Amino acid sequence: MQVLRPITANDFAALKQIAVESGHGFTSLPVDDNLLQEKIERAERSFAKDINKPQDETYLFVLEDSKTGDVIGTTAIEAAVGMSVPLYHYHQGKTVHHSPTLNVYNTVDILSMCNDYTGCSEICTLFLREQNRKGLTGRFLSRSRFLFMAQHSERFADTIIAEMRGVSDEDGHSPFWQWLQEHFFSIEFPQADHLVGLGDKVFISELMPKYPIYANLLSKKAQAVIGKVHEKTKPALKLLEKEGFEHRGYVDLFDAGPTVEAKLGNIRSVRESQVCPISIGELAHINEQSSDTLAICNQGVNDFRATFTKHAHYNHAKHTLIVSQEVADALKLKQGDAARFFRL
Incomplete structure (x- = not known):
């Protein structure tokens, strides 16, 4: 992992x-x-x-x-x-050199610091x-x-x-x-x-x-x-x-x-991320071939941890993220702690 x-x-x-x-x-x-x-x-x-x-x-x-x-x-x-x-x-801009008398109109790209x-x-x-x-x-x-x-x-x-x-x-x-x-x-x-x-x-x-x-x-x-x-x-x-x-x-x-x-x-990724409590449980019923890979993090700053895994599943009905014990340990999370995630 x-x-x-x-x-x-x-x-x-x-x-x-x-x-x-x-x-x-x-x-x-x-x-x-x-x-x-x-x-x-x-x-x-x-x-x-x-x-x-x-x-x-x-x-x-x-x-x-x-x-x-x-x-x-x-x-x-x-x-x-x-x-x-x-x-x-440098910011890319344009300047125009125009002389109606001579019927000249030139647009020139410029770089301004x-x-x-x-x-x-x-x-x-x-x-x-x-x-x-x-x-x-x-x-x-x-x-x-x-x-x-x-x-x-x-x-x-x-x-x-x-x-x-x-x-x-x-x-x-x-x-x-x-x-x-x-x-x-x-x-x-x-x-x-x-x-x-x-x-x-x-x-x-x-x-x-x-x-x-x-x-x-x-x-x-x-x-x-x-x-x-x-x-x-x-x-x-x-x-x-x-x-x-x-x-x-x-x-x-x-x-x-x-x-x-x-x-x-x-x-x-900011807009689509969600926060919900985790439930540590068995994921044997999850089909890894068809399941989404999730990027998940804890809510810490100094002890921030994030990982990506297929060993997690979002339960829409219960608004709960089910994760394996290995994922929970990697993220320093306990049962019921909140995590943020999005689909990778």
Whole structure:
């Protein structure tokens, strides 16, 4: 069984290995011992807080194989981004150059730097180790965050965003960044990417062009990747689009990958999730071939647990979720405790 839980100090080695495996472009997990340790400590403080509105918290989870104890993936939620360190994006817009005298009318795409998502919540740091990318595990890891957010909605903003990894090659070089590097930054994309991962964003405001960029002045390769995702990110984007996330013209400063957004209450998994008491019992009559796979969580914060299983059945008539003893134990639930679930 695979169980999602809050990260702890004991997970440092596993988190570092995931950071190594995640590779270029995964800025939220740089391979830096001090920063990874800080992320774990910040997450532990966030889960321990008693709060009723989003502040500067990070909720970092790990997905654990309960049989082996191995950490096979991670994911996170930032409660309110841009509050301590500015969050920058480019917004895609248009400007018109019109001369009635010359009978000329040209529409030009522009990119304007902004901080429009300040204060929003962000789902981030989604990574599943390659050997475990099968079945419903990836889908669960992505959607499990919404169980936590639905259960503890007071801890999050009304608007939820997700920054999607943009196009780059095997060495981590971005076609979009190459143009910016040539004209403004004079540093390689992996170095800039690493600095952002370390939280050092001062150079952005110091070196980034202050005025809107005319997209048609970029190289053809740079123009072609604006708003496009990395090949390995396409499945994650499709999952979020099914949840109701939309791209509204905001892209990353470095690789021009899209940022997608949704209102918390409109997210499919949040909207469709239910809370009801559990009944621990026999499920021998359940046909696993035809029964639904359910994603289920307890109602805790610091002791939050979530899993997915066919060993559960929702009794509509009694508004009760019947689960096996194994599932109840994994979620730290007792007879009559309440659980939240949705169909995976």
